Amino acid sequence: MAAKNGSEAAEEHTSSAEIRSFFDSAPPLKNSLEITDKLKEFLDKNSLSADAGDGRANRIVCVTSGGTTVPLEQRCVRYIDNFASGHRGAASTEYFLKAGYVVIFLYRRGTCQPYCRSLPADPFLECFEFIDESHIKVREPHSEAVKMAISDHQNVVEKGQLLKLPFTTIFEYLQMLQMVATSLRGLGPHAMFYLAAAVSDFYVPWKSMLETDKNILLKKADMALSKYKMHVVVANELSTRNEEVVVVTGDEKVSVCRDKTQVGCDVEDPLIKLLVEKHAIHIVDSCS
Amino acid sequence: MAAKNGSEAAEEHTSSAEIRSFFDSAPPLKNSLEITDKLKEFLDKNSLSADAGDGRANRIVCVTSGGTTVPLEQRCVRYIDNFASGHRGAASTEYFLKAGYVVIFLYRRGTCQPYCRSLPADPFLECFEFIDESHIKVREPHSEAVKMAISDHQNVVEKGQLLKLPFTTIFEYLQMLQMVATSLRGLGPHAMFYLAAAVSDFYVPWKSMLETDKNILLKKADMALSKYKMHVVVANELSTRNEEVVVVTGDEKVSVCRDKTQVGCDVEDPLIKLLVEKHAIHIVDSCS
Structure with missing residues (x-):
């Protein structure tokens, strides 16, 4: 985990040829236009710009969370994974929001979400029950945790203070991180990268993977x-x-x-x- | 995926020395007593015995679902995973229950659950909102799916027709499958194993793994x-x-x-x- 400013992260060490090779060989993101739109809308909504006067109100952090997978096949059945519950990233996101930051939460699908840390493992099925045809009840031991999770989460998402972007593979993660870095470039030192994701330090080039054989x-x-x-x-x-x-x-x-x-x-x-x-x-x- | 009767599954091919070596070297299940109790209680509740008269009422299936992980370290950070959403296992469980079977659902943590297939990716946060301090509402497009998921799931769990047992690693999976197989041995042909889990076909022996170094x-x-x-x-x-x-x-x-x-x-x-x-x-x- 590391905190880093602006869009400089990870670019200095690896040679630019290696970086170009990674991005050239990666399978293109299916939803890159949608992500670009979401980022633009999010930054606009928060009136984030490099030259605004009040530094505090203007701060943004990109928190990355959870592990990345390295696919071993193009139609991915097997992959190498880095374990990470996403607890650190989710908890840190809550505290950054509390400190007045706007947060881009770049998280591994299925990992821990902000405000959900004290819920049981399968909250959807474990916390609710229907009392009649149309009324749902929260099961008692969970009522405070459920209320906090749903209302606090809803609050920051609706106020536009939290943007959540999910990834699974190392290809998705690095491409999305690059998009976020590019979109925050103009904010200079007001933007922080808080890289809590457990990122694989290798990948298998997409073209070299075996296809499954129907026959x-x-x-x-x-x-x-x-x-x-x-x-x-x-x-x-x-x-x-x-x-x-x-x-x-x-x-x-x-x-x-x-x-x-x-x-x-x-x-x-x-x-x-x-x-x-x-x-x-x-x-x-x-x-x- | 394969359907197989009784506790014979997987025992014939691999030599008994290899099987013994796997189980001897595996880290012991932390909750094996709890699992044994749950299985016993579940079978008792359903009055399952080999010599009951009515074959139909007496049928049981163990559905396995989702992929297994192969840890590469004892304090597991990295592992090799088999991708499986668990959709097949979850859907099949619903249809077995509909056909009058009692089901043991041995599933990978975090994968698809029975009756939850038509929900959004993060149903807990996406489907509900608080309308005031103490009342929750289901967001409209999801109301039918949520009702079905919670009430159908609650119904089969409370009637004791569905027992859910979660696993993550290949070590947990095979030890739990062995426990289920042993507990169903007496039921002979009335028990089916429906092995929909994507199981790794290798493992790294526990003792040979590197520990992390504090220094x-x-x-x-x-x-x-x-x-x-x-x-x-x-x-x-x-x-x-x-x-x-x-x-x-x-x-x-x-x-x-x-x-x-x-x-x-x-x-x-x-x-x-x-x-x-x-x-x-x-x-x-x-x-x-």
Whole structure:
């Protein structure tokens, strides 16, 4: 973790050729226009400019939080991760806001959020219950923590003092950090970078990664059936996994597809029906 | 993903010496007694036994979901992860429950939960708002999804039809799967294993991992200051990171500790105060 001013961070050490190589080879951010707009709107709303008179009101910090992943495949299944709960970044964000700063919170998806530190692990399901058709109650031991989390969070977001930008990979993180740095360049010493994220110190160039091979999928399923003595293997391709799966047994390969004519129908609906039927037959066979 | 009956899963292929070696070298589960109790209570509540008459009412499935991590250090900072949103496992759990199954949901912490698939990414903060001191409202576009998530989830958990057990590492996953398999052994073909988790196919033996070295921490901080031309490096040890940090600048090293005499006081409170002071001085210095 380090505090650093302006857009100078990380640029001096690594050679500019290495930096160019990283950004040239990185998969482009899908939502870069949206992020640019959000940053511009956020800075405008807070009337942040380098030459405003009152230094205190004008201060901004970019807090980074959580670990980055280094993908090992382009269609990312495996990656190397740096563990970080995001607790330090979330807590620090609260204290910077309290000190009158405007905060850009660049955080790893799924990590700790400001004002949520004293909540249980799965607050959405653990803190609330329906008392009748239309009324929700906060479960008692959590009521103060829930109130603080929701209202304090809502307060700073609605006042425009906190902008939250999520990332997952090292590629997303460094590109987004560069965008933030560029947008804050004009603020000079009024901008601080508080780099609490646990950033991987290496990456695998995007182009050198292996693609998954569609053709070996069913061969692997057959192999798994015999090698692990499974009764059924459910095979799917990553890109179509929510549309179609193939149910492979010793006797047959059955393609199971989502019913696209019905709204909200998952491929798991016909899949589990088929497995439940097969299970019933297996129980009868085993018991007879 | 594979469906497999009883406790036979994964035992036939790998040699028993390899299996013994994995379980002997794994760090013991911290909460194994608690898990054993939960499993026993869950099976008792559902009157699950091998010789009950009605096959349908008696069926149980263990659904595994999400990826496992392979730690690369004992005090785990870096690990290799298998990406899996947990969507397949969560959706399948809903359909198994609908089909009358009792479900043990063995899931990676932080992944998709049953009945929560149509919620936004951070439902706790995005779906609710306080309308006054003590009343919460569900934000409109999400009201149906929230109602379904909370009430359906609450319903199956309270009826005792769904037991949720979270894991993170490959060590936790395989030890917990073994415990579930052992507890279901007596149910024979009535028990199904629906292995939707993305499990790492390797592990790093626990004893061979490097420990972090306390002594190099401050040397590294000094190195980072000059190498990356930071203004401040905030150094901390992993085990005491919420109690003490050292604020390192070119001139000095200042230890900053949490105020233990006050309830709910974080080390980030004095840390951010110190950084805000240093930032104010830096702005004045830069502008004069």
